[in-house]
Amino acid sequence: MIQTDLPDGPARPVVRGLAACLSAVTEVPLGQLPAVEDLPVTHAVASWKSWLAGHGFGIVPIADPRSFQWAGWWIAVVERGASPRTDDDGRQVAVLAFGTPPGVVLSPQDPALLGRGTADLDVSSGYAVASLDPVLPGAQDQPPLTGVVELLAVAPRVAAPMRLVASARALAGRGLEGDRYADGSGTFSPRGAHRPGYELTLIAAEVVEELTAADAALTFTSTRRNVLTRGIDVNALVGRAFSLGEVRCRGLRLAEPCAHLERLHGPGLLRPLIHRGGLRADILTDGTITSGSRIRTEPATGAAR
Structure with a gap:
């Protein structure tokens, strides 16, 4: 834009x-x-x-x-x-x-x-x-990516403040224990059948720091994402399997900003986060994620057409 x-x-x-x-x-x-x-x-x-x-x-x-x-x-x-x-x-x-x-x-x-x-x-x-041509690209060779989990945050209910935690229990197919999306009570939690992409959100520390320099009121918790990463391109995790420490995940799509986030934080957050708002991912295995956990991508096994 x-x-x-x-x-x-x-x-x-x-x-x-x-x-x-x-x-x-x-x-x-x-x-x-x-x-x-x-x-x-x-x-x-x-x-x-x-x-x-x-x-x-x-x-x-x-x-x-x-x-x-x-x-x-x-x-x-x-x-x-x-x-x-x-x-x-x-x-x-x-x-x-x-x-x-x-x-x-x-x-x-x-x-x-x-x-x-x-x-x-x-x-x-x-x-x-x-x-006019919605053909999806085929599988491509992708370089391995690594990074680190810097911070973790959960919110127990809709619109509740995000709370920093040193570690979080990841529940496959649900979310982080203690977070509103793990028990299906998040603002965008699917009603009825399970839909992918509502279990875990990540955002890059580098993006948050850049925006904080322009808006001192912005913090990691005000983005309402679960995981703050460093040293890895979270946008490049779309469609890829990766691990956060011992927990396996799959990146589904970008976590684009929306009017709901703007209402909670205040004006000025929506536009700067377009295509930079992080990643929505599914949790594939149970386990514990901690601050300092390594982030590693898995080898590509092919992409759906």
């Missing part, structure tokens, strides 16, 4: 806002987007759709943007004021949203909306930019 301000020009404010959001998420400078002067929103989106198709992407209208959830970027149009609403009277504002639940990470027309959860806004329409 690149920072993009609201461009000048004769186009409707919401269309200029949409262009800024599209520029930010595609990282294509505004001047290289197709010109959409004097076009209504639907025609502007159609123009961008044709342009994106030439690059292997599409822009897809979201059927129910008020309840839309996915751990990625999407563009929302927010209504301000009472009806009647049109796309040229300044009442519509385009924002870029991210996370599950989603929060606003870019709002060129109205910066006051930054950090707000889309569930708290009057979202009238939304668009997702997605690849």
Whole structure:
């Protein structure tokens, strides 16, 4: 994502806002987007759709943007004021949203909306930019990675403060003993059948230190992750088996930030943690993890296609 301000020009404010959001998420400078002067929103989106198709992407209208959830970027149009609403009277504002639940990470027309959860806004329409070719990459040779567990933290219930612990008992298929996700009571704990990726979270100390330098209120515990690592690229653990001391785990996906984290910590945490919020992992074996435990990846055995 690149920072993009609201461009000048004769186009409707919401269309200029949409262009800024599209520029930010595609990282294509505004001047290289197709010109959409004097076009209504639907025609502007159609123009961008044709342009994106030439690059292997599409822009897809979201059927129910008020309840839309996915751990990625999407563009929302927010209504301000009472009806009647049109796309040229300044009442519509385009924002870029991210996370599950989603929060606003870019709002060129109205910066006051930054950090707000889309569930708290009057979202009238939304668009997702997605690849036209979803083929997954095959298995590749991956170098071994090592690191160390620096800190551990658990929270006994939803929204409770994270508590540092010297060691934690890992329970296969559940989580860390004493943590809300181990007993299925976390904010995002699956209801009903087990779903992968909700047992353990990790984040790199290097990321936390960088963000702390800019925001003294940020600490490891305010990220609400379980394991603080050092010396290892946690993003590179997605899809890989690894061990934390004697405990075997598998990295499932990035632990992207969301509006819930922003509400608990305060404004300003959502955007800096995009793609840097750590890792969601499953616990494969019981055992004890301690501060100082070594982190080691296991040899790759092939990837699913």
